[in-house]
Amino acid sequence: MDARGFATDPFPLDRRLVAWGEALAMFGLAAEAEAGPPEGRLVTHAAPLGTELILIAAGPASDRAETCCRPDHDGGGKAR
Numbered sequence: 847m848d849a850r851g852f853a854t855d856p857f858p859l860d861r862r863l864v865a866w867g868e869a870l871a872m873f874g875l876a877a878e879a880e881a882g883p884p885e886g887r888l889v890t891h892a893a894p895l896g897t898e899l900i901l902i903a904a905g906p907a908s909d910r911a912e913t914c915c916r917p918d919h920d921g922g923g924k925a926r
Contacts, residue, residue, distance in 0.1 A: 851889045859883040883907040
């Protein structure tokens with residue numbers, strides 16, 4: 847089994863879109879530039895007869911987690 851993976855987690859937010867775009871480009875895909883920094887993972891598997899399967903899970907980066915869950919902020923990430 848030949849499986850490979852990629853995740854945006856190790857990249858700082860300002861480098862994620864470039865890294866994600868490069869990872870997707872390896873498979874002829876592209877990221878939306880307007881989407882901002884993504885949070886994503888992909889896993890590929892080369893099947894025995896040469897078919898390459900790609901599983902992608904992606905969405906916007908969740909940098910709000912640091913502020914939205916603190917007691918001094920409301921649910922929308924704004925200070926009370």
